[in-house]
């Protein structure tokens with residue numbers, strides 16, 4: 001399923017898709033497709049979750065697939081809002097926002113990523 005993120009100054013459109021294919025190393029594959037001018041860039045990431053003992057989501061790691069630089073981004077969740085708060089990529093450092101945070105936030109809001117344990121329900125979302 002594709003969904004659309006808000007455009008930014010540098011990206012005309014940003015679409016994301018999530019394939020919940022669970023493996024030992026990942027909970028699924030996140031695909032981001034961004035349009036810059038007339039060119040589109042598609043990036044796929046293996047998505048891994050780091051949870052606390054109580055089951056709350058602390059950090060989501062996005063590891064670029066099929067990319068020689070092997071970049072891994074860490075998206076840290078805010079313990080109160082249970083939504084992504086920051087990312088370690090250079091874009092977030094500069095703009096205080098990035099496509100990784102936007103995409104993970106969207107997955108959380110859509111319920112494809114569970115940021116709080118299901119036993120307590122999703123009322124806080």
Ligand SMILES: [Zn+2]
Pocket residue numbers: 073087088089090091092098099100101
């Ligand atoms: Zn980022």
